[in-house]
Amino acid sequence: MSKLFGLLRQRFLTAYSLLFFVFLYAPILLIVGYSFNSNPINMMVWKTFTLDWYRSIFGLSTQLGENALYVESTDQLLAAVRTSLVVALTTTLFSTVVGTLTALAVARYRFRLQSFYRFLLFMPMVMPDIVLGIALLIFFVSVGMPLGTGSIILGHCTFLISYVFIIVSARLAGMDTRLEEASADLGAGVWTTFRRITLPLIAPGIAGGAMLAFIISMDDLVITYFISGVDATTLPVFIYSMIRRGIKPEINAIATLLLLASFVIAAVGLYLRNKQHSATPATTEKDPNDE
Amino acid sequence: MKPSSATAPVVEIRRATKRFRTPEGQTVHALAGIDLSVNPNEFVTLLGPSGCGKTTLLRTISGFEALDDGSIHIQGRAMNHIPPHSRPVNTVFQNYALFPHLSVGDNVGYGLAVRKVPRREREMRVGEALEMVGMNGMQQRSPGQLSGGQQQRVALARAIVNRPALLLLDEPLSALDRHLRQTMQRELKSLQSELGIAFVFVTHDQEEALTMSDRIVVLNGGHIQQEGSPSEIYNRPVNTFVAEFIGESNRFQGMLEPFDGQFSRLRLEDGDTLTLMSPASGAADALHVMLRPEQFCVHKPTEAAEEYASLCGRLAQKAFVGRDMEITLETASGRPIKAALRGHDSRTLAERNVGDEVTLWYATSAPHVIAA
Numbered sequence: 183m184s185k186l187f188g189l190l191r192q193r194f195l196t197a198y199s200l201l202f203f204v205f206l207y208a209p210i211l212l213i214v215g216y217s218f219n220s221n222p223i224n225m226m227v228w229k230t231f232t233l234d235w236y237r238s239i240f241g242l243s244t245q246l247g248e249n250a251l252y253v254e255s256t257d258q259l260l261a262a263v264r265t266s267l268v269v270a271l272t273t274t275l276f277s278t279v280v281g282t283l284t285a286l287a288v289a290r291y292r293f294r295l296q297s298f299y300r301f302l303l304f305m306p307m308v309m310p311d312i313v314l315g316i317a318l319l320i321f322f323v324s325v326g327m328p329l330g331t332g333s334i335i336l337g338h339c340t341f342l343i344s345y346v347f348i349i350v351s352a353r354l355a356g357m358d359t360r361l362e363e364a365s366a367d368l369g370a371g372v373w374t375t376f377r378r379i380t381l382p383l384i385a386p387g388i389a390g391g392a393m394l395a396f397i398i399s400m401d402d403l404v405i406t407y408f409i410s411g412v413d414a415t416t417l418p419v420f421i422y423s424m425i426r427r428g429i430k431p432e433i434n435a436i437a438t439l440l441l442l443a444s445f446v447i448a449a450v451g452l453y454l455r456n457k458q459h460s461a462t463p464a465t466t467e468k469d470p471n472d473e
Numbered sequence: 474m475k476p477s478s479a480t481a482p483v484v485e486i487r488r489a490t491k492r493f494r495t496p497e498g499q500t501v502h503a504l505a506g507i508d509l510s511v512n513p514n515e516f517v518t519l520l521g522p523s524g525c526g527k528t529t530l531l532r533t534i535s536g537f538e539a540l541d542d543g544s545i546h547i548q549g550r551a552m553n554h555i556p557p558h559s560r561p562v563n564t565v566f567q568n569y570a571l572f573p574h575l576s577v578g579d580n581v582g583y584g585l586a587v588r589k590v591p592r593r594e595r596e597m598r599v600g601e602a603l604e605m606v607g608m609n610g611m612q613q614r615s616p617g618q619l620s621g622g623q624q625q626r627v628a629l630a631r632a633i634v635n636r637p638a639l640l641l642l643d644e645p646l647s648a649l650d651r652h653l654r655q656t657m658q659r660e661l662k663s664l665q666s667e668l669g670i671a672f673v674f675v676t677h678d679q680e681e682a683l684t685m686s687d688r689i690v691v692l693n694g695g696h697i698q699q700e701g702s703p704s705e706i707y708n709r710p711v712n713t714f715v716a717e718f719i720g721e722s723n724r725f726q727g728m729l730e731p732f733d734g735q736f737s738r739l740r741l742e743d744g745d746t747l748t749l750m751s752p753a754s755g756a757a758d759a760l761h762v763m764l765r766p767e768q769f770c771v772h773k774p775t776e777a778a779e780e781y782a783s784l785c786g787r788l789a790q791k792a793f794v795g796r797d798m799e800i801t802l803e804t805a806s807g808r809p810i811k812a813a814l815r816g817h818d819s820r821t822l823a824e825r826n827v828g829d830e831v832t833l834w835y836a837t838s839a840p841h842v843i844a845a
């Protein structure tokens with residue numbers, strides 16, 4: 183009886199997890215599927231397999247009729263990708279360095295209004311994007327800063343520093359400060375201790391923060407939309423403006439490529455994390471000398 | 474090292490004072506004017522209850538806490554403005570503080586690598602140091618792959634490989650089980666005499682302090698209570714705190730009055746009396762007198778050179794704890810007396826029942842008079 187029940191339970195659990203993953207991934211798989219569908223009129227009706235949408239976004243010749251093509255200019259798309267990459271890489275570099283240094287300062291030194299400072303650093307993370315976007319726009323306009331790649335980078339840094347700060351702070355909080363004391367005790371100066379002990383131990387946090395900063399910067403639409411101006415367009419803003427003129431099959435191809443890029447980044451991240459873990463396994467072996 | 478430093482103290486601490494402000498707004502006097510010097514090759518133990526300032530004293534020597542007042546000299550050099558990494562001192566931390574991202578070999582070699590010792594020499598010295606603690610051949614392991622006792626040995630090797638003038642050890646054995654702890658106590662002691670390094674060892678385990686130290690410094694409330702060899706501390710405590718803190722003891726308080734010739738009598742408040750050799754300063758003040766449980770016997774030695782006195786009472790408790798028979802006697806006035814009996818005495822007592830009348834003897838030279 184209980185055996186039957188156990189079997190049922192197992193079946194139910196299997197079905198449940200299957201459904202769960204369908205729920206998570208079905209929309210994404212649909213897009214991937216549509217990106218290979220040659221039907222230019224209605225992407226939901228399968229016609230034949232084609233790579234034309236991919237060829238089209240890279241400006242290669244296609245078998246599609248001129249009127250089926252929607253990407254007006256491949257150059258525009260590539261420029262958007264380039265802007266996105268420039269913005270994301272610069273912001274990642276800047277916010278990772280500043281966020282990490284800030285986290286170190288807040289964790290290692292005592293000063294007045296420390297918890298208020300922490301709160302200020304936490305705020306940009308929870309502030310609604312739309313508020314931040316409008317505020318930044320008004321700020322840039324009122325100080326007379328031209329909108330463009332520079333303003334996007336500055337805008338992204340304002341909240342990405344917070345993300346890096348939070349992640350590196352968490353890592354620092356989990357780190358035993360006595361390790362730094364032990365290093366000093368063994369004759370290492372402040373800089374040597376930082377390089378040989380602190381940095382390697384918080385490196386996974388820094389890497390995690392940097393990766394998150396990169397992904398968020400690449401992905402951000404709302405804030406960027408307000409502060410990008412007319413000359414600089416990032417990929418999300420470009421896609422959004424494409425969609426406003428109707429959903430076109432190239433979008434699926436672009437989305438699929440973006441998806442692929444994120445998977446690669448995530449896979450690299452996971453790989454690095456596992457490597458870090460296997461370097462310090464928690465297993466303990468008994469030594470015969472002990473007894 | 475200059476030849477003169479062979480006899481000069483390694484560390485000299487004068488009037489060391491350290492206050493902490495607690496978040497509640499109070500001031501804690503962690504060190505209230507400590508004077509202490511440690512000689513080369515000496516094993517000094519700081520002993521005291523939790524919160525008495527042991528760790529604070531170590532941290533001021535290693536440089537992690539700055540003194541509010543007073544001075545610390547190491548090998549004759551004033552240390553007040555020398556940062557921790559420039560002091561010729563190494564520490565074995567209570568939780569070992571091994572670097573989790575470095576192998577055992579790199580952990581032990583850290584101090585040498587920081588000082589730019591060439592790799593060849595470094596590997597050799599790391600091997601030697603690990604050999605001393607019985608861990609050679611484990612260089613490639615990571616600290617996470619070691620048992621507690623092994624981590625402790627690595628922490629020790631990491632400190633001694635630098636050949637410091639002074640090694641500070643903050644309760645290094647507290648995380649180990651009793652058996653391993655005793656093994657490590659012996660190893661640590663023999664390692665110390667082998668190396669010729671001065672050790673300042675912190676513990677709140679009095680047994681550990683008594684077995685390992687050349688000198689014990691008993692601390693309480695930021696003050697040194699007493700300083701001396703283990704037997705001095707145990708047999709001649711200078712105050713009631715030390716008497717109570719170290720070992721078991723029976724403490725009596727009363728007025729001393731002259732008795733028969735060389736003897737005096739301590740008249741206790743409840744009417745009991747204790748006979749003892751007259752102390753040198755035979756004032757008739759209120760006094761504390763201490764008698765250790767093991768100073769009692771049931772059978773009065775027949776051919777003893779000294780005089781014996783007795784205490785009578787009812788057997789209130791008895792417990793056989795292996796080598797000793799531990800009993801509590803209740804005198805007529807209800808005062809409990811703790812005694813630990815051995816051998817023939819223990820066997821005799823085994824036949825007595827709780828409630829029986831028992832007479833305990835003690836040599837009149839045994840009671841120790843505490844001035845304050």
Ligand SMILES: Nc1ncnc2c1ncn2[C@@H]1O[C@H](COP(=O)(O)OP(=O)(O)OP(=O)(O)O)[C@@H](O)[C@H]1O
Pocket residue numbers: 493494495501502503521522523524525526527528529530677
């Ligand atoms: N950073 C600090 N801030 C405030 N008070 C402190 C600080 N460090 C220590 N104290 C206080 O100073 C006193 C001495 O502390 P210390 O750590 O030296 O004790 P200890 O003898 O090592 O005790 P234990 O045996 O428990 O380790 C304690 O009352 C402690 O609360």
Ligand SMILES: [Mg+2]
Pocket residue numbers: 527528529
């Ligand atoms: Mg302590």
